[in-house]
Amino acid sequence: MLALCFMSMSFAQKQSINTTIDAWHKAAEEANFETYFRLMTEDAVFVGSDASEVWNYDEFKAFSKPYFKAGKAWTFKPVNRNVYLNQDQNIAWFDEVLNSDHMGLCRGSGVLIQTPSGEWKIKHFVLSLAVPNPLVDDLVKQKSKLDRKYLESQP
Numbered sequence: 172m173l174a175l176c177f178m179s180m181s182f183a184q185k186q187s188i189n190t191t192i193d194a195w196h197k198a199a200e201e202a203n204f205e206t207y208f209r210l211m212t213e214d215a216v217f218v219g220s221d222a223s224e225v226w227n228y229d230e231f232k233a234f235s236k237p238y239f240k241a242g243k244a245w246t247f248k249p250v251n252r253n254v255y256l257n258q259d260q261n262i263a264w265f266d267e268v269l270n271s272d273h274m275g276l277c278r279g280s281g282v283l284i285q286t287p288s289g290e291w292k293i294k295h296f297v298l299s300l301a302v303p304n305p306l307v308d309d310l311v312k313q314k315s316k317l318d319r320k321y322l323e324s325q326p
Contacts, residue, residue, distance in 0.1 A: 185254045188263045188283055191291040193249065196269075200246040204239035208232055211293045212284065218297040220277070222321045247271050247279065247298075261285040268301065276301040 191210055198207035208228075217231040218224060226234060238244045252267035266280040281296035302310055 181256060181260065184256055184260050184263070184285075188254050188256075188265070188291050189252065191283065191293070192252070192265065192267070192281075195293060196247050196249065199239075199244040202239045202242045202244045204236065204244075207235075207239070207244070215293055216295045218295075220274070220298050220300050222318075245271070245273070247277065250276070263291065269298075274300060 195207060195210045197203075198210065211228060213228050215228045215231070217226045217228075219226070235244065247269035248271070250268040250270050252265055254263055254265045256263050261284065263283045263285075264281065265283070266278065269277045269279050271277055278299045278301050279296060280299075282294045283291045284294050285291055
């Protein structure tokens with residue numbers, strides 16, 4: 172019976188987590204700046220698809236604001252998602268495949284924490300391009316100059 176109770180609680184938690192992630196993606200699609208950032212912790216980190224894109228919460232808000240203000244942030248539609256919980260069920264991590272008109276298939280992964288009020292918030296998110304294996308060799312060649320430039324800029 173205890174195992175059944177644990178499974179139910181876990182299912183309910185995962186549903187709540189999925190609802191948060193879906194609402195976050197929807198807020199971007201609808202260019203709802205306030206909702207989008209309310210669903211993140213104030214110490215959140217957003218890692219974009221470019222090697223130089225690692226933003227803390229305030230940096231990401233500043234970067235994002237013009238897109239939201241223009242009424243066209245970004246649209247990522249979840250294709251599938253895996254959600255995992257720690258034993259205490261107050262930290263979750265996930266990976267998902269996302270579809271986007273402007274970037275095609277991408278992978279999102281992240282960490283959420285449960286606040287003292289029980290609300291789930293995104294603490295860390297990583298967006299990456301999903302590159303089909305047959306294209307990797309050509310892509311690596313195409314981006315090699317930019318990779319070197321980035322590496323040379325690092326301390």
